Amino acid sequence: MARRTLRQVVGAQVDPSRPAVVLDRVTQTYRLHHERPGGLKDRLSRPRRSSFTELDALDAVSLTIEHGESVGIIGRNGSGKSTLLKLVARILPPDRGAVRTNGRVASLLELGAGFHGDLTGRENIHLNGAILGLGRAEIAERFDAIVEFAGVEQLLDTAVRTYSSGLAVRLGFAIAVAVDPDILLVDEVLAVGDAEFQQRSLERMLGLRRAGRTFLLVSHDLEVVASMCDRVVLLERGRVAFDGPVDAGLAAYRDLIDAG
């Protein structure tokens, strides 16, 4: 095996010889605390005893996703879909098992998270681009495309707090897709904006898909899954109930819902 660079080891640069995403027997347990923790008084009065129920959001899930695959994660509410995306996005560390990503990951989990109301649109593009991991030159290079796609030419030097919520989301989306990540995580993102913008964002994502990007998409909209994905992972109570072609996956999901 060729020697990997340091940046490949930490996952900041693509190493084509390995899969895009690997989940190796990942278990994620949530502690549902019965009271909000963290006070000194709590710690002094009950140093060891704490009251919580454990809930396995993911139970020994193993998945391998190759470069260029587009995987739809489906399942009922609380089946662990969003937890899975957060693990791949590195927002949460797995309690057990390992998550390995290979290449730049960007998430469309929350558009415009990190926008600062007092800063202008222009400043927020720079700030948000940097939050999503872009360098200065990369932001400069993508700046015009972002502005054009979001349609904020007129408002570039206006504070973002005056933007309508729809406009802010559009700007967030424009920045996120401009990151041009190797692995894109999408969570119900198409539910935002007007019909025209939804159409444009779907086209943009299909474009990225054709360009060979890896997708992980969480959606309850089975039509979107059918049009975007070539593989479906069905989660049920934190376990993989199905992993395979889209048609069979969607059928399995409908059976599951019919069974109650």
Next chain:
Amino acid sequence: MTAALRLLGTRAIELIDARELLVQLVRKELKVRYRGSVLGFLWTMLTPALVTTVFSVVFTRVVRIGVEDYAAFFIVGYLLWQFLQNSCQGSLHSIVGNADLVKKVYFPREVLPLSHVASQLIHLVLALMVVTPYLVWTRGPAVLVHLPAALALLVVLAVFVAGVSLWFAATNVVLRDLQELFVVIFLVWFYASPVLYPLALARAELAASPWLSVALRANPTAVFLEAFRAPLHGSIEVVDGAAIVTGPGWPPIGSALTATAWAFGVGVLGWLSFARRARTFAREL
């Protein structure tokens, strides 16, 4: 030990990759603080100027601390103290206050507290530029000659402040009472540090109680304050109960080395405790 080194090594690579984010956050801090105007910066100098005036009157007229050019002596220490306290205060809220962001996007979390340290450092440098003419006027041109020593010490000090700030930022996530304790911690630390008085004078007065004297010297801020004042105000010795100021001059090599050791130790430990806790921030918030 190896695990700790590997952890910090990985974090360091990620931080280098995220340098643009740090730059953008610092720019945001400065813009919000100065509101984009020169006058904005001058406003932030109002507090140190007023505090210096009040303390100078109190400690040269009412309670006499016999230090030559007390105002120059005080302002140097006070600016340094403000750097420490404001960095820690900003960092304290930096993770908890950005909970939405931390729960939704991954980036090396260190940039949030470090952006406060960096913007406060820039502020300290600007403030020092403003007071330097006054220091030269009261303490003589030797201040200019020894200015490089002060700048070198700033780098060392910044490492120390970064370590303390990272600790405060991470600890506040799991122990929210820290926000309430913060004011008290810094009030006590302020009076226990030789900002208002020279260390030599305090040690001479406390010679009868060796424990207090040791505690006073064990405080890292004492080391930084004394070393930092040497080039900008002077070194102070106590002869027959009177404070004699010599200088401005180079800081003693011993105190420069002690300061560096403190900075390195606190910097690494603070970063390590932050890096260990950062993994679960998204869950704790």
